[in-house]
Amino acid sequence: MRNMNRIKALRLGIIGFEVLTIALCLLSIYTLFNALSTAISGGTMNLNLDRDESTGEWRLVLNGNPRNTGFLGVTLFFEVAVLDLSGQDIARNSTSVYVPAGGTNQFSLSLNIPPDVVPEGNLEEAEGYFELKFAVKTLGDLVGFTNMLRIRGEAAP
Amino acid sequence: MKIRKKSVAFAVLILVIFTILPLYGQSVIPQEYLIAFSSQGFNLVDLLSKIAFIGLVMSILILLKGFFEKTSAPYLALSIVSTVFWLLIVFFALGVGKMENLGLTVISSEAGGVLNTLILDLRLFACLAIVITGLKIVHSILKFRQAKSKVTQVQLTQPLNTPDSV
Numbered sequence: 001m002r003n004m005n006r007i008k009a010l011r012l013g014i015i016g017f018e019v020l021t022i023a024l025c026l027l028s029i030y031t032l033f034n035a036l037s038t039a040i041s042g043g044t045m046n047l048n049l050d051r052d053e054s055t056g057e058w059r060l061v062l063n064g065n066p067r068n069t070g071f072l073g074v075t076l077f078f079e080v081a082v083l084d085l086s087g088q089d090i091a092r093n094s095t096s097v098y099v100p101a102g103g104t105n106q107f108s109l110s111l112n113i114p115p116d117v118v119p120e121g122n123l124e125e126a127e128g129y130f131e132l133k134f135a136v137k138t139l140g141d142l143v144g145f146t147n148m149l150r151i152r153g154e155a156a157p
Numbered sequence: 158m159k160i161r162k163k164s165v166a167f168a169v170l171i172l173v174i175f176t177i178l179p180l181y182g183q184s185v186i187p188q189e190y191l192i193a194f195s196s197q198g199f200n201l202v203d204l205l206s207k208i209a210f211i212g213l214v215m216s217i218l219i220l221l222k223g224f225f226e227k228t229s230a231p232y233l234a235l236s237i238v239s240t241v242f243w244l245l246i247v248f249f250a251l252g253v254g255k256m257e258n259l260g261l262t263v264i265s266s267e268a269g270g271v272l273n274t275l276i277l278d279l280r281l282f283a284c285l286a287i288v289i290t291g292l293k294i295v296h297s298i299l300k301f302r303q304a305k306s307k308v309t310q311v312q313l314t315q316p317l318n319t320p321d322s323v
Binding site: 003004006007010011013014017018021024025029139142143144145146147148149150151152 | 270271272273274275276277278279280281282285286288289292293295296299300303
């Protein structure tokens with residue numbers, strides 16, 4: 001009889017554990033995709049590219065005020081980098097910001113591009129790669145979605 | 158040899174949903190959709206074929222379980238195999254068709270000098286699924302042992318109740 005109760009308790013425990021796992025899985029997937037669609041929607045981010053005329057250095061600034069309408073808090077991670085054609089870093093910077101459920105938060109990320117990698121001061125003709133990484137993590141950063149873009153810049157023929 | 162009707166019905170249902178429908182779906186999906194998916198690094202035909210195979214194995218396992226008594230060792234073995242197979246299905250679903258990734262999906266596509274990589278990390282749920290599978294196997298073994306001991310008890314008490322023994 002005692003054994004039977006133990007088996008029943010184990011069965012109930014397994015069912016409870018399964019329900020909790022499924023609920024957490026659905027909640028975190030919903031939060032991730034919700035954060036993807038709302039946190040980076042129009043008006044919450046702006047990207048500025050300026051050139052310091054005295055030094056010739058380019059400065060890329062990404063400002064954001066993401067909001068989270070999901071049920072769980074999320075950590076947003078942003079990284080921008082400029083690489084040469086061999087894949088070596090020329091400039092790289094990253095930042096992360098925690099946005100609580102139903103809340104907003106601010107962040108700012110800047111990247112200085114040295115003038116010697118930009119031929120004749122024309123950024124569009126710079127050879128190399130521009131890398132942009134965006135990640136959303138939730139559930140204590142244990143579940144996440146990452147999007148990485150690598151764009152190749154080529155000199156005009 | 159007898160087979161439980163419930164097992165046959167369930168096996169047929171699984172076969173229809175997971176094998177026949179995905180195989181039929183392959184011929185119905187327009188070619189342009191398949192090309193669009195594959196250009197994004199996602200092979201839809203391969204995914205549907207894998208689902209069909211999973212459905213076939215699942216229905217065979219359910220059908221086989223229907224042949225054995227719940228107190229028999231083959232039933233326990235099949236229960237454990239089914240539980241492990243369910244774990245593989247969870248890995249398959251979490252890895253969007255790639256069970257070897259254990260919940261980590263990486264999709265890459267390149268077009269016009271732009272490399273786009275998407276990574277979905279659901280490894281936490283793969284770990285939780287492993288724990289659940291372990292607990293389910295322990296539960297199956299305990300249930301089997303309990304059913305076995307019940308049968309033994311009944312066999313031991315039966316001769317005492319027969320009219321000859323009185």
